[in-house]
Amino acid sequence: MHDTTFSRPLTFAPMRLRRQVLAALQCGMALSGIGAAYVRMRGVSGAVILMYHGITDREDENWIDPRFAVPVSVFERQMRFLARHRRVISLDELLSLIAAGSSPPPGTVVITFDDGYRGVFTKAAPILKRYNLPATLYLATGQVTRVEAQWIDTLYSLFNARSCDLLHLAEENLGPVNLADPGNARASYLALADRLLPASQGQREKILTEIAQQLRPLRAPPPLTLSWEEVRQLRRLFPGIEIGVHTRDHIDLTACEPQVAVEEVAASVADVRQALDLVPKHFSFPYGRSNSAARSAVIAANLSSAAVTDPAVLVDSDGDPYAMPRLSAPSSMALFPFYTSGAYPQASLEVFGRA
Ligand SMILES: [Zn+2]
Known part of the structure; x- marks a missing residue:
């Protein structure tokens, strides 16, 4: 076995003190029942769409930026919490509700993964299956074809x-x-x-x-991205996970020519059709970045929804299927109940002035 720990791993600044205080207040809001009372009193409705990237173990910590990773032990606790205390629906169900003009009740959650990390197959999918939770996996298809890391x-x-x-x-x-x-x-x-x-x-x-x-790296990382063969296995073993697309080469669609955006989106749809004999329906914008040209490219590719990154909004009957806001899943358990309760972010904004 290799020694898997490098002596000088990158570290990132800890959360700012003000942020820590806010997080503690938000936890208190959830624990004290104020968040739940807020949801009842205000008649809040709408679903939270959670965004995950890598699901990781200790070995992965050398290779995957921790800002885009949730440890598998935390993910397991989060999914157990959702199965017991929230209503998890598929993205298709959410879109059907919106199309019918109805708003999902508070505590409704949709689970999504971006990019196509192998850990979604090897670590997350068995947990999702255990708790019978549906999810959507958005693939950057060129990276899957090349089995190339983000x-x-x-x-x-x-x-x-x-x-x-x-x-x-x-x-x-x-x-x-x-x-x-x-x-x-x-x-x-x-x-x-x-x-x-x-x-x-x-x-x-x-x-x-x-x-x-x-x-001159001493070692290369193990494969961090799914191959098409693994995606096919995933679909056989875990039919509750739907495959969506996330462009071919994971480029910022707001930083390229409109024609490149059209090609990137169309190519990702074509890749999935060819590799999986499947017509994907759902898209997520790389980096959550969208503009009118990128949105048009998604509609032109006959996709029926597109996700952006925006923690501020619950998805209700007024939701725009081509600008579905998502909340980056926290990498600890502390804030998870509050974030998925329906009280976030509005209760926090009103009481603390910040989300
Ligand atoms: Zn991405």
């Missing part, structure tokens, strides 16, 4: 497994910088993430190759 995790892995500390990317105006200093490493990582997010697939590959040549 670029953010490739970057994260290169930083964590590096054997050299000097980084100088003249074309990106970065460095020379010595990554032996943890603050430098963190700042450089975040700067590169900002640079790579709106980049094309080709630009991304070029920059990541250059970084790999300089940092």
Whole structure:
């Protein structure tokens, strides 16, 4: 066995004190019953759509940016909580309700996963099956075809497994910088993430190759993304998980030409049809970013819904199927009951002035 722990893993700043205080107040609101009372008194209705990315164990911590991961032990507790205390419906059921003009009752939850992490198959799906919970998995189909990690995790892995500390990317105006200093490493990582997010697939590959040549990683990560064969197995073993699409190359559709957006969305639909003999119905915008051209591209591809990232809104009968707001699932259990109660974010906004 390899020693799986690198000596200098990237760390991220802890939650700001103000944020910690707010989180504690929100927990108190849920525990004291104020949140539930708010929901009853205000007649709140609407579903919460939860967004997950990676579901991880200890080994994955070397390779997957923890900001986009929920530990499998936490995920298990969250799903047990949903099965006991919430009403989980599929995205199709939610869209049917909206189309019929009815609002789901508070405590209604839809579960979604973005990108196509292997952990959704190996870790999350058995838990979902145990509790009989439906979910939607949005695939970035080009990454599945290439069994290629998310670029953010490739970057994260290169930083964590590096054997050299000097980084100088003249074309990106970065460095020379010595990554032996943890603050430098963190700042450089975040700067590169900002640079790579709106980049094309080709630009991304070029920059990541250059970084790999300089940092000389000691090891490559194991496959972090599902292959098509694994997606086919997932569908056989876990029919409660519906397959949606998330573009082919996970590019920011608001940062590209409209024609590229059309091609990216259409290509992802074509990939799923070819690989799975299935016509996907649901889409999620990479990074939750949408504009009118991106929205038109989704409609042109005959998809019936599209998810954005917006923690502020419950989905009710006024919901726009092509701008379905989603809430990033918390990576701990503490805030989970409050976030899925129907009281979030409005009760928090009204009482504390912040969500
Ligand atoms: Zn994504």
